[in-house]
Amino acid sequence: MESIKIGLLGFGTVGKGTYDVLKRNQEEIKRRAGRGIEVTRIAVRDVAKARGGLGDTGASIPVDTDGAALVDDPAVDIVVETIGGTGIARELVLRAIRNGKHVVTANKALLAVHGGEIFEAASQRGVMVAFEAAVAGGVPIIKALREGLTANRIGWIAGIINGTTNFILSSMRDRGVDFATALADAQRLGYAEADPTFDIEGVDAAHKVTIMSAIAFGVPVQFDRAHVEGISKLDSIDIRYAEELGYRIKLLGIARRAQKGIELRVHPTLIPSKRLIANVEGAMNAIVVQGDAVGSTLYYGKGAGAEPTASAVVADLVDVTRLHTADPNNRVPHLAFQPDRLSDTPILPIDEITSSYYLRLRVADVTGVLANITRILADRDISIDALLQKESEDVSVDGRSETDIVLVTHETIEKNMNAAIVQIEALDTVKGAVTKLRMESMN
Template identity: 50%
Template sequence: PFEVVNHPEIDVVLELIGGTGVTKKLVETAIKNGKHVITANKALIAKHGNKLIQFANKNKVRLLFEASVAGGIPIIKSLEQGLSANKIESLAGIINGTGNFILTEMKEKNRDFDDVLKEAQALGYAEADPTFDVEGIDAAQKLAILAAIAFGTELQFDKVFTKGISNITTEDIKYATELGYTIKHLGIAKRVGNGIELRVHPTLISNEELIANVNGVMNAVLVKGDALGTSLYYGAGAGEEATASSVIADLIDIINNQTSNHILGWKSQEKLTVIDTESIDSEYYLRLLVSNMKGVLAKITGIFHQYNVSIEELIQKQIDENNNAHIVIIT
């Protein structure tokens, strides 16, 4: 690979190796040698993008990474160019196809998590070690990139709150459906005052929302801007052709000398700090296993009242002959 990045007749390097070890050195060497770089490597950009983009700007070359987020969906170009007249207020995305496939199968076929995960691995959607996908690390890397572009901040992958889907059960899926919701694993970035929220976690979405109906391995990103309002970007989030589509689009941008400055923290006019998760106001879903006895529900609602938490919806159902019950609450 170093023969390529050091070759005097090569102008553009496409890095599709992955990882953050030797690839970081390859990209740095290519930039140092005055070569443009196109990468699909979300981990590299999320972890080292701040310094790499600065280094590219210093050397007057381009570092483009459309394929690093949501596969073939041109979401980075949309944020940088198509939505450039907007102040982005928020974005929410299904940006990991593996997790979305698992949740879709759990809902549509009443299958449990472990069963669907095994199929996902057999189909090649999930790795032998699925941690990056099912625990939200992959989505957090992509969210960090989207948020940096959307809000003009530095990449802040280490500050993304991350919660996976491995603890979601068929009971959770069933109760969410009964209440009119679909569970999706969302990456959410939101502007709040002088700060931003960065979080990846399972989310209950009303079945009436378009993004609730994004199923299988497909990806989608919902963006809210002050001028356009809400727009949805949907498509294949992975696969050879989807990734190639975005990589070649970046290559065409370089050939056509189209500018894409990646306006990150050092060019931003705002200093937006990431809000601590404990300070975020949000609705919550809770499923409690209780003894189905007189007074239990009153005690639970009393605790909610004590801490000034309102209850929006509630379901109580006995689940076995031992007088155990589920109480499901949405705040």
């Protein structure tokens, strides 16, 4: 059978990785797919650079700067979008769909923000949009969630889905350095970009967990409803105190089915150190999915990089190659649920989520201070699970010594905790703002 023809938009890390993997493993892939898969056209900004990356073996592949011509080319069967961003990528993806072409993309921002529009257009036109590479690189988490766990009512998903921040958190813990130092190191080693905002402020993780929430719960992708907190304000002292209490701090993307709606949030989170996911170090990714039948399952691997991402892109290409001639009813719905069976369960505002909390307070080292704090919490039905009072390490302000108190609470609604914190901060004996971090038992 003739090879299926791929048009590649972009030839950066992911684009070149995809080309390289398809080339190197072409025989193996053909033995599986039953058909060759071949890059036959490329559109890029920098033609000369792409030519260099293609080398002699790819010298016959046409490369130009005209993305529109590529998605209009009747000889292209599947368009692989590796441009990134939500501008030209969105236009070309929608145009490819209108042309009846199947699309494979690694673009989480595009899908988290414009997924509704894109999947709707694809369903109308009867084409596939595949995006395994958009979450956790080469880890086949989209397929696991969408197909492997399809029997389950999913309870929650919690994942380390941004390698940059996990690398930074790992080095803050291992080497006891502060955030700025760890970030600079990550940049030097190529784990963080020159402008690291999207990673360190949690935006990238929020894109990914938004996509997963839609697949898990059968709701539309709603990035604008996600609560997004990064790690740039994280103090290394909290990493140390968490450790003393038996926890690790990870930037988690969390999607949970709660009673009144769905929680969708990204923030630094304390996890018991003994959990497998707490031990995921460096730039690695891992996602825990809890389903009512299967219990907790975990998926781990490289979340970024040329070839891990290409692994996911090519897996999608094989899926599309198999099913592009099939009745669309035989295909798995883009977001796991039939498009006419989505749920309007709301995404809860962050005030309405339920969590247990880690609180760190700087207090005057005088008697009665703890009693006042615990009374405020007790009045709001917030019970304390653990307490750590640090010896006043010669900290003294205006001649009075001060000390750190760390509290771990049981679960409560966030707005209740926030109200308690306002009261606590109003106490004379409490100095400055209370540091609040959320916790997950991952049970």
